[in-house]
Amino acid sequence: MFTLIAKLLNVLNSDSEPKHLALAIVLAMLAGFNSIMSVFGVFILLLMIVLRANLTVFIAMLAVFSGLKLLFITFISDFGGYLLQLPSLVSTWTELYQATWFRFSELYNSAVMGQLVSSIILIVPIYALSYWLIVKYRLAMKHFVERFKIVQSLKASKFYQIYLSVQSA
Amino acid sequence: MSKKEVAKKSAEVEGQVDENKEADAKAKAKPKGLLRVGGIGGVAVIAAAVYFGINPAAKFGLQMALESTFGTETEIEAVNVSWSPFGLTIENLQQTDPDNLNRNLFQFNQAEVQVRPLDYLMGNTVIDSLKVVELQFDGARAEPGVRIVKDDQSADTSQGTDSDTTENDQQEGMSFPSSKELLAKADLQTEIKAKNFQQVWKTQSSELKSVYKDLPDKGSVKSYEQQWQEIEDTEISSLDDLKVLKEKVAKLKAEINADRLKIKTAKAKYKTSKAEIDQAYNELKDAPGQDWESIKKTLPIDDPNTLAISQLLFGDKITSYLEQGMGFYTTAKPYLDNYLKNKKAEEAEPEVIVGENIVFPLNDPLPTWLIVDAEISLTLSGKSWLVTASEITSESYVRNIPGEYVMSHVAKQGGSINIEGTFFAAQDAKFTTDGKWNMSELAVNNYSIAGDSDLSLELEHGKLLGSGTFEYENELNSEHLLAFSETIFSGNGTGDFAEILLDSLSSVDQFNINMNVSGKLKSPDLAVDSDLDNKVNSAFRAAVKKEFKKVESETKAELSQKVEQNLTEKAPELQKLRDFGKDLDEWESTLKNKAEDKIDALIDNKKQQFEDKIKKEAEDKIKDKLEDKVKDKLKGFKCCE
Known part of the structure; x- marks a missing residue:
């Protein structure tokens, strides 16, 4: 756990481009919301391999978004159910239901549909927010945070030693 | 400026120089693109491995599946996977027969199968197109196949079956059936009726014997004759004689009535037994005819x-x-x-579902x-x-x-x-x-x-x-x-x-x-x-x-023989039965002579004789008395003196 947080800080403090980190966060959100063991999960893993997204950030944020999904699953499922039963969309769903891929990916399930649509809706906001936060962190927060006594005490702790070992690795 | 300060200053300058160098390097470094070249290469390598390795993998998988299903060696020359539409082409497949390793259960030169992989993963095996060339069953193998899973059935079994069939075929010749074959195949009534006749005879003769035991014997008849004679010879001279006679008569009547009742019962039993025996006898006599009719119906004998x-x-x-x-x-x-x-079983497995499945109508289920x-x-x-x-x-x-x-x-x-x-x-x-x-x-x-x-x-x-x-x-x-x-x-x-x-x-x-x-x-x-x-x-x-x-x-002769056997065995006993009937008739006729009305008539006759005798004696006495009285009255009377 400490190692993962240390790695995360290392990445944030590194020269990795903010867009790559933001992309990793977005992909983590997609994988976390849609489950890594689903069709979309496999697709996102493939994107992870192909796109220059940071793996450390992805793994750390996958845990965060998986937890968030569990927290909001009822809301997400209700949202999916609402979409699937929306009269104006029923004909579209019926048409899509004829396609094998639609049934195979279980998009007729309210939770699966809710997860997918929610995660797609959140792509742009999460990307923008992540990008902005990373840039802000690097510009202002980094030196500001380091001035805190708590940070200085952290630097003297075992955690900081791990951080250094990660950084040097 | 002390040495320390100079050293510090120079270090700061050096540091500043390093930072400037790093900044320059950063500025000079090209911004990294969105795609990861190594990743794309990795995916390409995996895709190539799948593309080139799928044919042997498919062959291996198919071979294993067939061998596991049939328990015998499967030979496949090649399997080629086509991607669009997704399908398999199987070349020269031979599946060894589990019952005979020298033969193939089936074999074909080529088979092309187009399947829907996503539907298959969803549990529906949909084959859009199946083409099989030169499919053959029970073909001979160049070399015996290998048994993968031990099976108790062996080639010997099938050979045994073949020889049995041949034997059966040989038994079915194109010749006329003999009388013995006909009788053996037919469900003969003659035999059934013969058994029935034996059973009826046994039951009825046993019951008749027990009835016969209770019947009066010839000594009883003589005794009745003697008693009768005694009664007839008895002279009634007084009322006491009459009383004694009446007692004798009552006794004889009771004995005769008891015997008559026994004979009546015996006759009734004889009648029913004889009817049953006669029926069984007649059925037995008719059975061969019925059997023959029945045999004729099963075979085109007449026509x-x-x-x-x-x-x-x-x-x-x-x-x-x-x-x-x-x-x-x-x-x-x-x-x-x-x-x-x-x-x-797969369908029955419970699924853990989060949310709710909202199913839409399928145009093509x-x-x-x-x-x-x-x-x-x-x-x-x-x-x-x-x-x-x-x-x-x-x-x-x-x-x-x-x-x-x-x-x-x-x-x-x-x-x-x-x-x-x-x-x-x-x-x-x-x-x-x-x-x-x-x-x-x-x-x-x-x-x-x-x-x-x-x-x-x-x-x-x-x-x-x-x-x-x-x-x-x-x-x-x-x-x-x-x-x-x-x-x-x-x-x-x-x-x-x-x-x-x-x-x-x-x-x-x-x-x-x-x-x-x-x-x-x-x-x-x-x-x-x-x-x-x-x-x-x-x-x-x-x-x-x-x-x-x-x-x-x-056939008729054999059937008749079966009947004759039964009837000849029982002939003496049938004669006895008829004799018994005659005996009963004689008994009845004998006892009829001693019928109650005759006994009563005899008693009345005796009584009448006695009364007549008494009457006559009385009249004689009165007559004598009157004569004496008249003589006394006329003793002093003189007419015409």
């Missing part, structure tokens, strides 16, 4: 015209075709059942398995067939589309056979099919019709036309017409039947056969009717009549 020669000749052949069909079905059934069982289109060329009994079919599934009700099939055979020497039909597998597992077939100008050469020790018959040459219809719904119902022309028969035979048949067939150059196959698939009823029967039967008639007359007399 040789009804002899179905065509049934004798072609019945076995037709039955063997039906058995062959059932053989395919019974071979495939365990594997199909196993597949469906596994499918059901899919059954558990479906072959949309199939084209199979196969060899059956040495004939090449082309089978085309569509919508093959065990769940036709899901799509509500009936399956269709066409089987066609074009002979090298000309002529063809075409079978086409539809089928439907309903939700309640009810399977129905109907269709028709036709055959045009098919040349038949050296076709073996019968081949056993009694008769070997071959249709050396002929042309065949045919047509028919069939339907199956719980039971099979089919009608077929075969028209043979330009026929030449040849063969050898021993026995009357065979010789007559061969002689008769030598003059036949065309004939028709009407067949009706109906009933349960596993045991269908086969009715074969042909004008060949009429043509051959005229020759048979005389021979059959002659032979069956002989059989009739022998």
